[in-house]
Amino acid sequence: AAGVIQSPRHLIKEKRETATLKCYPIPRHDTVYWYQQGPGQDPQFLISFYEKMQSDKGSIPDRFSAQQFSDYHSELNMSSLELGDSALYFCASSPGLAEDTQYFGPGTRLTVL
Amino acid sequence: DQQVKQNSPSLSVQEGRISILNCDYTNSMFDYFLWYKKYPAEGPTFLISISSIKDKNEDGRFTVFLNKSAKHLSLHIVPSQPGDSAVYFCAASARKKSSGDKLTFGTGTRLAVRP
Numbered sequence: 001a002a003g004v005i006q007s008p009r010h011l012i013k014e015k016r017e018t019a020t021l022k023c024y025p026i027p028r029h030d031t032v033y034w035y036q037q038g039p040g041q042d043p044q045f046l047i048s049f050y051e052k053m054q055s056d057k058g059s060i061p062d063r064f065s066a067q068q069f070s071d072y073h074s075e076l077n078m079s080s081l082e083l084g085d086s087a088l089y090f091c092a093s094s095p096g097l098a099e100d101t102q103y104f105g106p107g108t109r110l111t112v113l
Numbered sequence: 114d115q116q117v118k119q120n121s122p123s124l125s126v127q128e129g130r131i132s133i134l135n136c137d138y139t140n141s142m143f144d145y146f147l148w149y150k151k152y153p154a155e156g157p158t159f160l161i162s163i164s165s166i167k168d169k170n171e172d173g174r175f176t177v178f179l180n181k182s183a184k185h186l187s188l189h190i191v192p193s194q195p196g197d198s199a200v201y202f203c204a205a206s207a208r209k210k211s212s213g214d215k216l217t218f219g220t221g222t223r224l225a226v227r228p
Contacts, residue, residue: 004156006156033215033216035216041220042202042218042219042220042221043157043202043216043218044218045215045216045217048215056214056215058215088154090156090157092156092216100145100162100206100208101147101159101162102147102159102216103159104149104156104157104158104159105156106155106156107154107155107156109154
């Protein structure tokens with residue numbers, strides 16, 4: 001079965017640079033969620049989109065923005081990167097009204113030097 | 114403010130025996146609960162879920178029990194297998210009318226199944 005696809009899987013950036021993470025949800029899933037997992041921590045919710053509209057927002061820094069496109073893929077844009085942004089970033093998708101279970105992608109490991 | 118707690122950071126069980134992982138929550142708005150299994154550097158893999166209208170859900174070797182009055186849920190794995198060794202996260206959500214809501218995760222329990 002098709003799963004959530006995230007790219008890139010690994011990303012290394014310098015401080016103050018920008019990064020773009022991409023997420024391709026499971027086909028026919030209309031809801032996308034972004035989570036951040038720091039070292040030794042549990043995943044923390046950042047932001048979600050339902051039918052291309054932002055549906056919920058968590059502890060996402062103002063330096064980050066995200067959107068969901070017409071084909072339902074989503075991109076997380078991160079600017080003025082800081083050392084503390086180094087983390088695993090997970091994208092999850094769900095069928096929305098049909099089911100509430102979120103299915104996660106393999107994650108993008110971002111390292112800020 | 115940790116709304117979902119897994120008080121046991123680790124658990125070691127003999128192969129073939131039962132593994133019981135526990136989770137407590139404080140937010141009474143949570144009405145959907147999930148368990149995920151996670152390996153290092155991989156995304157969480159969905160195992161099983163339960164709605165607040167139920168007190169038990171079973172899927173193969175995995176059973177989740179929900180005690181709403183105690184705000185407690187548990188995951189039972191029977192029989193445990195070495196391949197079950199991983200970190201297990203409990204997660205909860207307060208579902209909105211229009212879509213599934215964000216997940217709030219527990220801190221995880223590392224399960225080791227000894228051969």
